[in-house]
Amino acid sequence: MENRSNIAGETVPSPAEPARDCALCPRLVAYRHENQALFPDWFNGPAPSFGDARARLLVVGLAPGRKGANRTGRPFTGDYAGALLYETLIKFGFATGRFEARPDDSLTLLGCAVTNAVRCAPPGNKPETSEEIACRPFLTQRIEAFPELSAIVTLGDVARRSVLKALG
Structure with a gap:
């Protein structure tokens, strides 16, 4: 089986992912x-x-944690929430390998993907409404890029609200 675990590793930039130097949100x-x-x-x-x-x-x-994904570059990697999330995905067959809280571990997601409503770490882990709106096109395009998508799990109110708005 091929390793399909790194969506962001696409060789052609995807409209579902912001540029590394994205400047949409000044704060x-x-x-x-x-x-x-x-x-x-x-x-x-x-x-x-x-x-x-x-x-x-x-x-x-919600968004990358300052010491989590902001540090490691992978959603829910480097903080306690990631250990809970990825161990649960392994338990239910949506992941294989071992989660070691670093992006070069052996974790591979199967039939599953993880993203954030806001892609940059916000101060105090609290994005502003304008930042949610600015990032929403990336979320909308990411959702649309999954032709086999049948379920979305949102973690928190900002994620729930952003997904509902992305879905129209």
């Missing part, structure tokens, strides 16, 4: 630059989606 760009100055070895950019390009299940979270 998030400023926060990203602060983090780049403090932690130059961190990912510090819009966290790309992760998972199987033929996902049937999509998990949507």
Whole structure:
């Protein structure tokens, strides 16, 4: 079986993923630059989606955590929420391998993908409404890119609201 686990590893840029230097949200760009100055070895950019390009299940979270996906570049990787999420996906057959809280572990998602409603880490883990709106086209296009999608699980109110608006 081929490894289909890194949606963001697409060789052709996808409209479902923001550019690495996305400038749509001035407050998030400023926060990203602060983090780049403090932690130059961190990912510090819009966290790309992760998972199987033929996902049937999509998990949507709020936004990258400052010390999680903002550091590692993979949604829910590097923080406690990721351990809960990915171990659950393994338990129910949506993932194989081992989650080790780093993007180069052996974790592979099967029939599942993970993304965020807002792609850049927000200060205080609280995106503004304008940032949700600015990121929504990426979420809409990501949802549309899964022809076999049959279920979406949202983690929190911002993710739920963003998915409902993305679906019209």
